[in-house]
């Protein structure tokens with residue numbers, strides 16, 4: 227086995243987005259692309275000598291090949307050991323847990339999340355730090371700087387490590403420990419939830435459907451729900467992970483989880499439905515005839531949390547959780563989009579619940595959002611209250627009011643056109659306050675920036691906010707996770723507190739805000755797009 231130093235050149239555009247580097251799979255498969263990025267990560271963290279890492283991914287196409295490259299590079303860079311999920315599989319929260327449990331120096335997570343998989347689809351790689359959370363902005367900047375200065379990478383010439391067999395092996399001087407991907411994560415969940423109570427729920431005839439979307443959570447959900455908690459076999463649907471996720475987008479929302487939506491709308495619908503995404507960090511919650519928006523899900527979990535210390539949400543997430551926090555007398559933090567921004571608050575113990583409009587909910591047990599944790603949290607609320615999802619939502623809205631909420635996505639726009647929308651919005655900010663659109667008066671308009679209260683870091687340009695008094699808001703932001711052109715996200719929100727108006731169709735409830743957003747941003751004029759591609 228020989229160690230090679232391979233000469234290379236910087237590859238333009240290896241700048242991580244909201245969550246690591248996401249590109250077309252073929253980009254990652256191109257000569258040196260993956261190797262350059264891995265070496266840049268290693269250089270940015272001061273080398274890999276004597277360090278220990280977790281490596282695993284969501285099982286998408288190229289996961290297996292990429293892992294072998296990362297192992298050979300870690301060994302060639304002097305790493306002492308790696309923990310790898312069997313067959314290269316680890317959900318993102320399970321990887322975060324392994325990093326924390328074993329005091330590792332970090333982890334390489336191979337996933338493009340909810341994006342489709344396949345040779346012509348998407349791939350991704352992100353580095354997580356010793357706290358188990360995604361690389362912070364400053365580390366991400368250092369990685370990018372390395373990608374632009376790289377002249378060589380180190381790699382072993384070696385046979386593939388057999389990742390099918392649990393146990394220890396060596397790659398040069400580096401120990402490779404192949405672990406069952408589910409066991410440690412399931413053990414963690416058992417410390418967080420009252421499994422007896424949840425077993426009682428299912429023993430009493432409670433039925434649920436969990437859509438694993440042919441992605442990583444299949445084995446986790448089968449083990450937890452069917453084997454540990456006694457839910458009937460077949461509770462987990464689409465439970466076999468596939469490299470192309472069965473051809474769909476493993477994106478747990480009403481658009482991509484249509485099969486589950488149909489089950490929940492059917493005559494014999496189970497009591498509860500849930501889904502998770504490609505790498506198991508996102509979740510969708512649905513009851514009989516009651517889809518729960520991610521923003522509302524966060525608020526309900528906050529309301530029923532027995533020991534809430536503090537909460538946080540990303541800026542575009544609705545303010546539903548803010549009012550719960552106010553009622554409970556705990557702090558509520560507003561951070562930029564990206565789970566990495568919750569890390570310092572969780573590490574400092576300021577919060578123990580956080581979430582995002584993009585289907586992420588999590589807590590301080592790991593440093594990633596956690597799909598199955600969210601599902602078990604909801605099951606726990608249902609078990610302790612004895613109420614249906616619909617009843618829980620109705621009760622919540624009666625008490626706190628309802629934040630009607632929708633996100634309109636304009637996908638794969640020319641980057642120039644998307645930038646033009648944002649630039650024009652930025653330019654219009656000073657004059658917006660006081661103007662009226664669709665009967666709504668702008669009381670504040672700004673571009674969101676964040677000062678981390680713990681590490682003092684400053685993050686600018688995190689979305690344009692146009693606020694209409696205490697009740698309505700529209701946010702414009704470019705996504706940082708797409709792989710084709712730009713995706714413009716328009717987040718619409720309106721608070722309704724009239725008890726007689728809590729059951730409106732969302733589009734109707736948001737009609738005026740939607741009209742105001744169109745007038746303010748002139749998306750059609752800048753992009754030629756008359757309507758969003760996806761509404762969630």
Ligand code: G16
Pocket residue numbers: 244245338339340507508540563564565566582584586704705706707708715
């Ligand atoms: C990632 C981040 C989330 C973010 C989401 C969407 O999630 O971890 O914090 O909300 O992307 O980001 P954007 O709006 O920039 O596309 P995931 O599940 O894709 O890793």
